[in-house]
Amino acid sequence: MEEMRANEPITNNECSSAVFLLYCSIVLLLYCSSLPALQAANDRVCIIITGLGGVPEYEENFLRWSSEMETVFRNELNSAVYNLDGREQKKPDILQVFDQVSLSLPLDELWLFLIGHANHDGRHYKFNIAGPDLTDEEIKTFLEALGRTRTYIIAATSASGILASRLGQKNRVVVTATRNQFERQPPLFMSFFVEAVTSAEADTDKNGKISLLEAFLFSNQKVDAWFKERGRIQTEHSLLDDNGQARLGESQGTLGSDPGAHGTFLASRAFLSAPPEQAYRSLEAKQLASERVEIERNIEDLKFRKTQIPEDKYYRTLEELLVKLAQINEKIEQLEAGR
Amino acid sequence: MKRIVFVLFSLTICLAYQGSSRLERAPDTLLSEVQRLMHQGRYEKAKERLKRAPDTDPYVLRLLLELAQREGREGETEIYARHLLRLHDSGQLRTSQEIAQAAYAAWQLDLWQDANQLFMEASKSEPISLSLFVDWGHLYLEKYDAGEAESIFQDGIKSGQPSSGYFRWGSDDAYVGLAHALDSQFKTGAAEALAKALELNPKNLEAFLLKAKLAIKEANWQKAQDWIEKGLKINKHYVPLLQLKCAFEYFREKTEEFWKTRERVLKINPKDGDLFERLGDLAVTKRRLEEAVDFYRESIERNPRQWSAVASLGINLLRLGEEGEGKRILEKAYANDPFNIWTVNTLRLLDSFDRFIRLETPHFRVKLHKKEAAAIKPYVEELLERSLGTLEQKYNHQVSGQYIFEMYPDHEDFAVRTLGLPGLGALGATFGRIVAMDSPSARPKGKFHWGSTLWHEVAHVVTLSLSNHKVPRWFTEGISMMEERQADDGWGEYLNVGFVRAYQKGDFLPLSELNSGFERPKSAAQLAISYYQAGWICEFLASRYGFDKIRSMLVAFAEGHTTKEVFEEVLRASVQEIDRQFRQEMNRTLKPLIRHLEVPKDPLFPQKLEGQQKGQGEEDLESVLKAWQANPENYFLNLRLGSKLKAAGRDEEAIPYLEKALQIFPTFSGRGSPYELLSEIYHKTNQVDKALAMRQRWWKAAPLFTENAYRVAALLSDRNQPEVAAKYLEEAMYVDPLQSESHEKLGDLYLQSGQPENAVREFKILLDLKPVDVAAAHYKLAQALFQSGNGQGARRHVLLSLEIAPTYEEAQKLLLKVVRK
Incomplete structure (x- = not known):
């Protein structure tokens, strides 16, 4: 009984209770860095597995990145978080967490972060932890047990590119730091991914939230720039497999020329930060805000149909909608300013 | 019929039998006599003597072949060559030396691979003759492999000259070949x-020839003439020397003599393509490419198999901007002579041109690599036209037509464009109508100021044009160095410790020999010193005699005068006198510095001190202080002590020493210089004004380290001085224009300082650089366009911004402004 509870994510509801303190101590004993989420959302779980660093420099980076992602999911997104330290927690411990999560269905979203070193032995992707490595087959088995849960996998490891094809499928986004199993250098990808989550620059659609797609595009471009700036041969090329249908990587496909395509990605609707809180004082402002949502939906719909509409007509309609939207916002601003 | 068949069969047998018998040989004395007659120019007599010799002797055939070749008797040449090959094929050539004659024959028939095989075969039969190595080495020289030729000549020298008997070439010829090979490799x-x-052999004509060639390369016409005359006294009909005499007369503008010598050469051999190829090659070294092209054309007209001339024609047409014809001719050259590495490299480069974009300014047709064109295009266009305009006005000379300007992100491509070979150390080059240079991404950051290099090259465009391409190298380089320094603060080369040391060691060349410091530098250091010295001399001449004299000198060179004549006519002083005056100036400037720049002899200060200016030494502070007390005016000790104190955290105490070092030798502005150390101290101790001032000084002294420009710009921007801040970022673009952040920041500063047109330029670049935040880039561009009065453009870009980010508040506000206007 005690062991079962130890593998459960800790929620903020329990934070104030004395039982929670005891619970916390047990968890800390078992999972060194598995810290409690303040307000775990029942519908979203995040599992972060940090692998072996090998050298202190890597170890420090891996742990820092894991800790930062944990903070994001725990504090910003109110998610249940399992932060598993692969130096201490071996394969059975991790598989036990997998089992436990799959038993807690239904879930809306599952996020799985693999941060560390990995290799490919010609047959299997192997994530390096203490004792036997965690394999792609074990991850796959776990993911298959999740049924309809939308799943987001961020494999920030060497040789991770193979996972895009091994794990990519409908209702799933797989982000890998490398484009294949042959890119074996420790990747920089995760450092930029962490930066993206808090960067206004990464919020390219200016909606105040960072989507997984935005974080990926930001990191992908930053990695590219890092190597170019130093005149080095690029040893990593990240990939994003979306819904088992679209693959983004070195070439961003239609994304550059067709902004409407963004919205078609599952990764564009998965967020790594919470939307800004907006409370309106006047009733009229509240009404306008709901009208605004309608226009925003119309804009997204128009963008989605961009390729089917003559260009002139598309931009004319877009401008009309955008002007309306801007006018509504202007009005809301005036109302809220007390005019 | 049967009878006829029988007779033919018998004849074949008979010939076969004869083929396997030993050849009839001419006496060695006869062969040596013929060779002596040829050396003396008594060719008719030589031919007469050979008539009496057995025509199955491979040495006789070889000499007959040489004589026929000299006179362009192609049919005969081929007969002798084929005869030699038949002798080999029938097994009648057995000794190393005999087989080598067949190899020589194959070479003359353009069967280069066969020739090489035969030389290899010959080299396996003992005894190996020295002559074999000399011929073989020359085959490699002709086929563009001077490195291999060098080792073959060395082998020849090692094998030694036979003590008796007949031999075509001696040890002296092997040494001449070696000299040739070394010279071809710039060794x-x-x-x-x-x-x-x-x-x-004091009468070796090939040695005279090479001596004269080298003298011409160095523009030492007198020396060249002496060697030519000496050689022609021995053999007045020696064609290679006559060819060179002809070239000498052409470039010395002795028109009447030139035509006479030309006729003499062509009378000997009307199909002499070598004469015109030699004239073409020399015209290229003098950067007179249009004439070179005409000569190559004539060379090919006289001898269509002159494949090296065909390749040179193609390469030089490209240098004149004739890409279509140049490529077509190079392809023909490659088809017939695939060994020519210049042809191969240039064709490969031409294939890479589809990775470049082309654009035009009023005076330039520009090629920029696609990967960086967006960022550098506006800066390149502006600087090209500004530099040319400034220099045309200054030199009161308008260049005609358009020039081709190319920037290469791969330095080796630039080298191939320039020399046809990789491995060139220069940053830029101007030849014909081409100005080629490294692009910003070809060199490590902080080591290349492309703006300064561009200005340097454009100065060449003006001086070469004004002097009708007759300016000596040292003078055109000197002017370019001078103009670079005058273009903007910190551009170009300034005095460094290396130059002071060179002065101390007497490494500055006399003015009369300065050209050799460019044409034939003994080391990379000598080349660098020669550049600096040439620039300084030009500045000295401009200040002592007036800038007008610089221009007058270029005009005098255009009229065909020698350096000596130009100095005497324009400056009214001999080259030696100007050299004396310049050395006085050098002494005045550098002598006082020497005592400040002495490396202390104290054992605590090892040799590494000079290069170790970052305070990383092992010696303790006390020792440095002690040394400083004994020599407080020493630059290194002040710098050392300052950096030691800084490293110990005693920043305030370090300042006076570093300031003193800066005062003593302000032109050292690299990493670890007092500029850097003082900037860091002022920053660390929160002396913001002083930190700003020091970074500004450092940037003015060395506009290479862009972090200084960025920091200064940020500080000035914070102090609400956007216009001044923008200047720093503009200057930084001439070093590193590929950072999207700096274009964005510069655009913002332009907007703040009411320069929306410039902001439009920067935000367009930003968009082309594909930033992460495309919506923001479109918005900023829309804002700049709106402010510059381009409502349509603003509307388009604000829409593009909002299309990506419909909830982007600032963009929504701008959209409303645009539609309401």
């Missing part, structure tokens, strides 16, 4: 090898 030792050749 040192050619002069020594030639000296050895002349010691062994």
Whole structure:
């Protein structure tokens, strides 16, 4: 009984209770860095597995990145978080967490972060932890047990590119730091991914939230720039497999020329930060805000149909909608300013 | 019929039998006599003597072949060559030396691979003759492999000259070949090898020829003439020397003599393509490419198999901007002579041109690599036209037509464009109508100021044009160095410790020899010193005699005067006198510095001190202080002490020493310089104004380290001085224009300082650089366009911004402004 509870994510509801303190101590004993989420959302779980660093420099980076992602999911997104330290927690411990999560269905979203070193032995992707490595087959088995849960996998490891094809499928986004199993250098990808989550620059659609797609595009471009700036041969090329249908990587496909395509990605609707809180004082402002949502939906719909509409007509309609939207916002601003 | 068949069969047998018998040989004395007659120019007599010799003797055939070749009797040449090959094929050539004659024959028939195989075969039969190595080495020289040729000539020298008997070439000829090979590779030792050749045989005509060629390359016309005349005294009909005499007369503008010599050469051999190829090659070294092209055309017209001339024609047409014809001709050259590495490299480069974009300014047709064109295009266009305009006005000379300007992100491509070969150390080059240079991404950051290099090259465009391409190299380089320095603060080269040391060691060349510091530098250091010295001399001449004299000198060179004549006519002083005056100026400037720049002899200060200016030494502070007390005016000790104190955290105490070092030698502005150390101290101790001032000084002294420009711009921007801040970022673009952040920041500063047109330029670049935040880039561009009165453009870009980010508040506000206007 005690062991079962130890593998459960800790929620903020329990934070104030004395039982929670005891619970916390047990968890800390078992999972060194598995810290409690303040307000775990029942519908979203995040599992972060940090692998072996090998050298202190890597170890420090891996742990820092894991800790930062944990903070994001725990504090910003109110998610249940399992932060598993692969130096201490071996394969059975991790598989036990997998089992436990799959038993807690239904879930809306599952996020799985693999941060560390990995290799490919010609047959299997192997994530390096203490004792036997965690394999792609074990991850796959776990993911298959999740049924309809939308799943987001961020494999920030060497040789991770193979996972895009091994794990990519409908209702799933797989982000890998490398484009294949042959890119074996420790990747920089995760450092930029962490930066993206808090960067206004990464919020390219200016909606105040960072989507997984935005974080990926930001990191992908930053990695590219890092190597170019130093005149080095690029040893990593990240990939994003979306819904088992679209693959983004070195070439961003239609994304550059067709902004409407963004919205078609599952990764564009998965967020790594919470939307800004907006409370309106006047009733009229509240009404306008709901009208605004309608226009925003119309804009997204128009963008989605961009390729089917003559260009002139598309931009004319877009401008009309955008002007309306801007006018509504202007009005809301005036109302809220007390005019 | 049967009878006829029988007779033919018998004849074949008979010939076959004869083929396997030993050849009839001419006496060695006869062969040596013929060779002596040829050396003396008594060719008719030589031919007469050979008539009496057995025509199955491979040495006789070889000499007959040479004589026929000299006169362009192609049919005969081929007969002798084929005869030699038949002798080999029928097994009648057995000794190393005999087989080598067949190899020579194959070479003359353009069967280069066969020739090489035969030389290899010959080299396996003992005894190996020296002559074999000399012929073989020359085959490699002709086929563009001077490195291999060098080792073959060395082998020849090692094998030694036979003590008796007939031999075509001696040790002296092997040394001449070696000199040739070394010179072709820009290696040192050619002069020594030639000296050895002349010691062994003071009448070696090939040595005279090479001596004269080298003298012409160095523009030492008198010396060249002496060697030519000396050689022609021995053999007045020696064609290679006559060809060179002809070239000498052409470039010395002795028109009447030129035509006479030309006729003499063509009378000997009307199909002499070598004469015109030689004239073409020399015209190229003098950067007179249009004439070179005409000569190559004539060379090919006279001898269509002159494949090296075909390749040179193609390469030089490209240098004149004739890409279509140049490529077509190069392809023909490649088809017939695939060994020519210049042809191969240039064709490969031409294939890469589809990765470049092309654009035009009023005076330039520009090629920029696609990967960086967006960022550098506006800066390149502006600087090209500004530099040319400034220099045309200054030199009161308008260049005609358009020039081709190319920037290469791969330095080796630039080298191929320039030399046809990789491995060139220069940053830029101007030849014909081409100005080619490294692009910003070709060099490590902080080591290349492309703006300064561009200005340097454009100065060449003006001086070469004004002097009708007759300016000596040292003078055009000197002017370019001077103009670079005058273009903007910190551009170009300034005095460094290396130059002071060179002065101390007497490494600055006399003015009369300065050209050799460019044409034939003994080391990379000598080349660098020569550039600096040439620039300084030009500045000295401009300040002592007036800038007008610089221009007058260029005009005098255009009229065909020698350096000596130009100095005497324009400056009213001899080259030696100007050299004396310049040395006085050098002494005045550098002598006082020397005592400040002495490396202390104290054992605590090892040799590494000079290069170790970052305070990383092992010696303790006390020792440095002690040394400083003994020599408080020493630059290194002040710098050392300052950096030691800084490293110990005693920043305030370090300042006076570093300031003192800066005062003593302000032109050292690299990493670890007092500028850097003082900037860091002022920053660390929160002396913001001083930190700002020091970074500004450092940037003015060395506009290479862009972090200084960025920091200064940020500080000035914070102090609400956007216009001044923008200046720093503009200057930084001439070093590193590929950072999207700096274009964005510069655009913001332009907007703040009411320069929306410039902001439009920067935000367009930003968009082309594909930033992460495309919506923001479109918005900023829309804002700049709106402010510059381009409502339509603003509307388009604000829409593009909002299309990506419909909830982007600032963009929504701008959209409303645009539609309401």
